[in-house]
Structures are given as structure tokens and as C-alpha cells.
Amino acid sequence: MGGLVVRRAATALVVLALASVVVHLLVTALGDPLAELHRRNPPVSTQVIEARRQDLGLDRSAPQRYAEWLGGAVQGDLGEDIDGRRVAPVVWRHLLVTLRLVVAAVAVALVLAVVVGTYAAARQYSAADHAATFAGFLLLSTPVFWLATLLKEYVAIWTNQALGFQVLYTVGPQTPNLVGGFWVQAADRLGHLALPATALALVLFASWSRFQRAATLDGLESNHVRLARATGASPRRVLVRHVVRNALVPLTTVVAVDFSLAFGGAILIEKVFAWQGMGSLLVEGVTERDPNLVMGWLMVTGVVVVGCNLAADVIAAALDPRVRRG
Amino acid sequence: MATRHKSLGVGPLALVVVVLLMASACDPSDRGVTVAGDMDGEVRSVRGGRVTFASDQEPTGWNVATASDSLLATGMIVENVYPSAFVQTPELDVAMNDDLLVSAAQVSDEPQVVEYRIREEAVWSDGMPISAEDFAYAWRQQNGSVPGNDVASTVGYEQITSVEGSGDAKVVTVTFAEPFGEWQSLFHQLLPAHVMSHLPGGWSDGLDGTRLPEFSGGPFRLVDYVPGQSVSLVRNDAWWGQPARLDEIVVRFGIDAAALPQAMANSEVDMAYPQPELDLVQQVEDLAPEIESQMSWGLSFEHLDFNLAHPFLAKREVRQAIALGLDRNTIVQATVAQFDDRAQRLDNRIWLVGQPQYEAHGQRYAGRDVKAARALLEAAGFIEGRDGIYQLGGRRLSLRISTTAGNRLREDTELVILDQLADVGIEITIDNREGSAVFDKFFPGSGNPADRDFDIALFAWTGSPFPSFNSSLYGSGSGQNHMGYANPELDALFDQALAEDDPEARAALYNRADELLWEDLPTIPLYTKPTFLPYRSTITNVIDNPTTRGPLWNAEQWAVRAR
């Protein structure tokens, strides 16, 4: 087990290193981050531009810059972006914003998926099962930002008007400079989180509930469940103790892998709800051709993605005796 | 407040922000005011309240006179914090800032000497007087003499030989080596010398990133900067003028036009300054009466630039045929006129519609004359091909037009142009790129004219009461003259205008320059973009300032009325 983790972590490092080379080449190919200064009006003097170029190390060759970046990165220093900000705290701040969204969505989606998936399997081919299946497929087929726009358009303002006070918010992760105690702050954050997290959760839920349903169906037909049933355990008890529990094992793996996919969906949802998370950071880095910003973004998301895949492997190994043996 | 004939004025900063308008994100557009805020007396006494202003951009640093941090949005936020000698008015004119100065006048012509008298009571928020030292600091840092200093522009400061204080440093005497007509553009958004010179990083890096300026010389000061989220303007108690009535203006970052209407309807945002687009304007209008809005003449204008290195575009007849074949009125109808019914064709590239100096010089190309356009081409030796497109020497008259992908106004403009020129027998193909990439084609980083990769460019410049920067757009050999246009007569006019200190004479010189440009047609101006200021109707005294100064210019007069 420990050996597996060490081996996988070592290869993960190799993957990250390779990815960083690829991305460094990409960002370099995007063009000169200081090109914009050439079209200011009145013109910025060439001395100023050259001084900035030296400041940012852009006068050095690409391999040299990569080596310098790598030297810093292994010590946890992600350098400065072209606006002179330290990259590490900037990425960290954006990561926390996105994590808030992703974690909330994953939690909601997981609970929904287990409940709906299990129920649909237990009542296979019932109206509820068909409805759940159809809803799942519908959500899987909907562009996530289209769905998010609809939620914002219809749910937010209608809800607030129906309740007569502000519950749901449409922009940003919180109200700036909000005065109030813990509960006020918490309510404010929840009110901001509700719609974007719902949008993301619905999409994740769609595939997970399908998965949970299939796993539950498999479980219901397995020998030990038949055995449990034969020994006179109540159907509910069999379902919860034997089937759901076993079905959770593969689901956990899927969730761990999809956690990183959720990041991708979050990028689009952040844009709809004007959150300053990893999505806006990547778009900013790419449009400004900011090498260190994009590299910093890559390192952090890379660690999350690789970490999730690693977690999926480890969970699978820990829960499934066959994998452990093999 | 402003005298009309004074058209010189506010400074390099304002101009620096006059960056090209890229995509929609950083389009500085401005407008002339059409709706006046209500100045009702009873509200005047109200104190308190909070307004949330949504800004698309977030400042990258707080010294807006550096090239790295001169964002338009930042300039608007610090407008109420850093004091300026002269300011731009909502009428697109220039006026002395009488909160800061008692007087400012040119006291000698040879050499040019300007004397500023600072108000006795003018102090920084730490109690130190605002003095000649602060003027001298601005000059020393921006005259290009400090190696490695990050300066957005040295225009004007380069020409100064000395800045001296007298009378308790409240009188500032500025002496110029060469005459500089636009002296009113200098000493804009001053920083306190006594604070800046002790900041680690100094001028270039002292106010970088998260280091918020702790000083103020205006009605507000900056507090509570949360990167990625917001910054607040609160009352500066050391301010000697009329105190701000609001308790706080929260500037929220990163809220784009798409998210704006719902955020305003849902009371999350009270005010914003987005690029107007048809749907946005309509949606905001649907929010009446809770939300009101003002639309004003803007100072940013769309134009076509021809690459004169192209063998066909090098021929004046071809450029004239294009101008004759275009119906700019229809272009306006298909774009800005859809949400601004006063929108009109722009017939001057130096003074814009709404500016007092504006004269229409493009009436020759007011309508459309396809026949004349074809005749011009034929006279130049072009022969109509079987596909209806003219040819010369076996080469078809097919030209690329390039603009920022995703900018709907520009994309629509291109489609109309494509249709109109097809009637003339000119084929237009669309070759757009995303924001910064398209400008790389127009202004290659190498600075080498051979690397310019466009035939016809479509984008915007921002006008100003200080038009001397136009010499870098149209002057022979200038790096920003990406058309490759050269006209010694025009260069001479620009030189003459730069030194001219009589505003009316200067305005006339620039109008003459524009007439020359209409003769040669290296560019064709299309239309100005209006500015759009939606705000919650409970906020009183909101008046848009469509110059680079922006809508926060009179924020100290705003108040929130209880509904």
C-alpha cells in the first residue's frame, strides 16, 4: 500500500514536470507579454519597455527562463507575474474560491446521486426510475453555462421576490465588506454559493447517479445479497447494509477522478457568476500571456488533478481486496 | 466651471490610459452628458450611505503614471484620492481644479513659464501640506532622467527645465526649455513626495499590487483592498473642501457586462460603467424606475486603417474608392444607433463629435457613390473580372479586414463593410484574432514595419482635449503609425500645433491636419462609441464624465436617498 503511494507519487512528479515543459512552450508561443506596451498612446519609451523586460527576465532565452522558474518552483516559489504580484498567493487565493464551489457541488451531487441512484435501482423500471434516468440524461446533455444562466435568470430573482428579502445572489462569492456576525456572514456566503454550486452539482449528479444506479443493480444481483436476503434480512436492511455500502466503493473512485473534471466545469460557472476563481485566473494568464501566472496555475491544478487520480487509486486499493493483492 | 476655449489640459495620465481599445474588456469609452443628476436641496444635507460600483477591471497597482499600472479603471478609482492641477469636465473640456489651485497661468512666453498657486489649506491626509515638492517629484520621476524608472509617458515633463517652489512652497514656478502648448495636461493625479520617497520600491514599485496608498489629497481615501474582490473609498477627514456625503463607495472587481443586469436587479451592484451593447442597454432600461442610466458622447472612436505597404492600398484611388463605396451611415445604423439614437457618422479623427472643436471634414464621403468608386478604380487601371471583382495585373482586388474577435460591434461592422464593398467590386475577407493577437498584427513587437500583417485594421482610439498624441498616430515614421503613412506637410502642422499655446489657434491647426488626412485617406473614421452609466435611482447627483476621468469624478457630491 505504502509502496503504491510512493510509486504513484513519484510518477506524478514526472507527469507534472513534463506538463510544465509543455505549458512553458505553449505560453512562450502565445507571444510577448509586453507587446501591449507598444501600442499605448502616448507611446511608452523603449527604455521603459526594455527595463521591464529585464525585470521580468524576458530578455533571457526560453530554456533559461524555464530553468529559473523550475529552480524557484521546487522551493515553492512560483515567481512574479507580469504585473509584479507574487504568483503563489494569487493562485492560492483563486484556488480557495474555486475549491469552495467545487467542494460544495461535489458534496451536494454525491448525496443526491446516492439517494436518487439507489432509489432508482431499487425501483427499477418504475416511473421514478425512468424520470431519474431521463433527468440524468437531460442534465448530461446540457451545456453547463447554459444551465447556470437559466438558474441565474429564473431562480435568483424570483426566489428573492417570493421571499421578500435577499437570499440568493448572482455575482461573486460573497458581499464585500459585509458587516455582521458569524451567522450573517455564513448566510451571505451560502446565498452566494447556492446557485453556482447547484449548477455544477446538477451536472456531476447526472453521471454519478447513473453510476450509482448501475452499481446498485449489480449489487442487488450479487450472491452475498441473495444470501442475505435468503437468511431473512429485511429488504431495507439488505439494501443499506450490503448493497449501498458496496456500491459506494466504485462510486468513490469515480468521484475522486471527476473531482478534477469538476474544476473544468467550475471555470465556466465562475464566468457566469463572476467569481474570481481558477477559471478567471487562467483566462487572465492566457490573455495577458503571463508565463509565471499560467505556470503557477498549472502547478496547482496539476497537483489537484494528479492528487485526485492518486486518491482514486489508493481508495480503490484500500477498498477492493483484489486490487490490493494485485 | 470650464472655459470653452481652453482646450489644453489634463495630462499624460489621461492620455496614457488612452490605450487602444482591446476587445471589450478595456475599452475606455466616454460620453458627453445628456441627463443631469438631480441637485435637490433637501438631499444635500444627508450624510451616510454606501454605493457599490462594479468595475470590470481590477487595478494591478496604484501608481497610474507607470506603464505597468496605468489602467483606465485605476485612474477612475484614484480620481478622488490623488489631486490634479487641471481636470477634464463632463463637457469634454478642461478646467483648473479650483479645489487644489487658486490660480494657474502662463506668466512668460520666452522661455515659457507657468505659475501655479496651491491653496493654503490643501493638505495630504497625514496633515503635510500639498506643496511645490509634490510638483517637483512628479516632474523628476517622469522626465525620463531616472534610469530604469517605469514611466507611462514623458511627454511635457521632458520639456521642463525647472520646477521651483516659493512662498512656503505654495507657489510653483515651472520653466520650459521648449514651448509646450498642452501644459495643462501636466501635474495630473499628484502623489505626495514625502511619502513616495520613503516607500520601498519608490515611484516604480512602491504602490505595486496589494500595497494600497495610505495617503489622500482628495475627498476620499482608499481602504479595505481585498484582492480579487473589492476596494473601498471612504471619507478623507483631512479633506479641506466640501466633505463627501457617502460613508463608503465599494468598488467591486470582475463583474462583466453579462452579469451586470441581474446583479443590479438583485441589488448587488448599484452602479457600473460598462461598454454599451444593445441587449445590455435594453435590459437596464427594463429595470426602470429602480435603475436609471445616462448615455453620453464618448471619446473613443472606431476607424479603418489601411496598410499602405499593400500594393493596392498604396494607391490613393483605391482608398478613395473604398471611402466612396462605404455608407458609414448604414454602418452606424447597424451598430451603435441600435441603442443610441443620437449616434452619427464621425467626420474628423482628431476632434470628436461632442467636443467643442469638432468640425466635419468627411462630407465628401457622407453618402455612397458606387459609380464614382468604380470609375476611380477603372481610371487607376483596374479591370472588372468575370467574378465581379476588379483586377490589376492579374491580381484580384481582394483585401483582408482584421479586428478583435468576439467584439460584436466590430464584427457586425465588418459584415456591413464586406457587403457594401462587394457592390463596388472589391472583395473583403475577414481575418480576425482574439484581443492581443490582432494588435500584434497591427503593431508587431519587433517594431519592424515589414512584420505588420494586415490590409485593413478596424479598432478604436480614444480622443482627448490634448490631441498632440496624434502626431504619433499619423506622423512620418512613428511606431504607432502602422499605416506607414508619411506626409511632411502634416508633420510640420503637428510640430507647429505642439508649440502653439493659444487653444483656438491650436484647435484650428489640428482641424487643418484632419483635412489633410481626408485628402490622403490613410484612415477612415467611422463612429464614436457612447458611454453608458446605469445607476440605482436612489443615488443623487450622478453625472457622467465621459472623458477618461469617468463617472466617479464628483462622487463626493453623491448621496443615497431613502426610498
Added chain:
Amino acid sequence: MGEASAAVQATAVSGRARSVARQFCRRRLAVASLVMLIVVVLLSLGGGAVWRWDHDERDPAAFSSPPSKVHPMGTDGIGRDVLAQVLQGAQRSVQVALVVAVISTAVGTLVGALAGYHRGAVDAVLMRLTDVALVVPSIAVFALLAGSSGGGWLTVALVIALFSWMSVARVVRGVVLSLREMGYVESARASGAGPAQIIATHLLPNAAGPIIVSGTLAVAVAILAESGLSYLGLGIQPPDVSLGRLIETGQQAVHTRPWLFYFPGAVIVVICLCVNFVGDGLRDAFDPTTDTRT
């Protein structure tokens, strides 16, 4: 003997295909979706030629007009017919999706089969390559594209494919890993068949189910991926249209000119829904246990 076994295999495959087809036809929803999908695809590929408006043609009499008899889906701000645009956009989106599905399935199958068959160093290298492709932000590549080539649809499709073959590779690798130890593979190997032949004639036909299913689902994923990229302003560039671009441009109009937002979105949902139902039907049809379940 290798040839003989290949022939046996081929008969088995065609028999299997018939049985799968039979199974598939039993699923009414999947069949209905397939029919619907074919209709939509035919419409999008040929509809533009039949419909009276061209996608870039402007009706000067109808700027921003709501749905009407002349323009069943309304017009946009410069008088272009939305139905014509949706048809054109659907064509692009379907083209992109098909190219992505074919390429990503082919690449994924190849990588997965090689990795699964050879195991060891080949497997390790290919799987690390897969991980790298998962980690590199595809958005950076699209930004590069949008800035350089102007983003022709084929390029966009190729790049989406470049970032979507990984899941197929993993699935195929899993199947191949489990199959390669089977007796008939062993015997083929013993009779001197090379890796390419074994993979092609013995392993892949047995992995056909998962490959076809994921290839089908890749169509839906690609359409959604293209729409997401267009929403960020990357992906297909104007003057070309795709469904994603249409939604992106219509997004601001959801309140004021809703037809610009809802029609393209609905078409995406319909196409993807059909694709997903077809994929699901195929999955069930390929599943040997389905007979006992239905």
C-alpha cells in the same frame, strides 16, 4: 492457421454485430433517438441549402425580430435569420464532434491497446503521456489557436481530440489487459502471430463494445466541449458559426431577445440527448447480461 482463426473470428464478429443490432432495436427510446439524431444531422448538413435564408444573409426589414412566419426562430441584431444560423452552427458542431469522435477513439484505442498489450515500459510511458494530456490546460492551446490561425473548425476539432482520447485509452487498456491472458490469445501467440495481428484480430473485436460506446458518447462530449470553449471566446472563430458561439453571443440577450439564446441551446440539448440515448442503448446492447435483465 492464423488466417483460419481470423476468419472464424470475423464470422463471430458479424454474428455479434447482428445480435447487438437486434438488442439495440429492442430499445425504443434509443431507436427513436437514433432516428431523431439522423434527422437533425441531415437537416444540419443539408438544411442550409434548402432553407430560404443563408446563414450570413441579412434581412434589412427585420433587425432583432422575434420568431415569425418569415423567420421561425427570429433574427439577430443585423437581420440574420436565426434558423439559418442554427442550421449552419449545428453543421459545424456536428462536423467538429464527428472528427473528434473518430480521432479520439482511434488514438485512444491505439494507445490503450498498445499499453495494455505490451505492459511494462510501454505501458508506463503511454499512461504517463495520458496523465500529461489530462493535466495540461487545453484552454492555453485554444488561446494559442485563437491568436494564431484564427481557429478553423478542423483545427479546433483536432485540438479537442488531442485532449479527449484519454478516457478511451484507459477503457481499452483495461479490456486488453484482462483479455491478453485468455487462452485463445495465448494460443494465437504460440502460433507465431505478431502483436499487431493479435491486437487487431483478437483483442480489439472483443473490446468493440466499450470502444463504440465511448466513441458515440464522445460526440456529445465534443459538442459540449466546443460550446464551452466558445463561451470563453476560444474555439470556433467568427465569421464561422457554431452552436456554442451562437449561445455565447445570445447569452446577453436572454432577457431582451430570448430567441437568440434558447434556440441554439435547445438544439445542443436535443443533439446531445439523442447521442447519449443512442450510446446508452448501444451499451445495453453490447452487454451480454442484458438478455436476462430485460
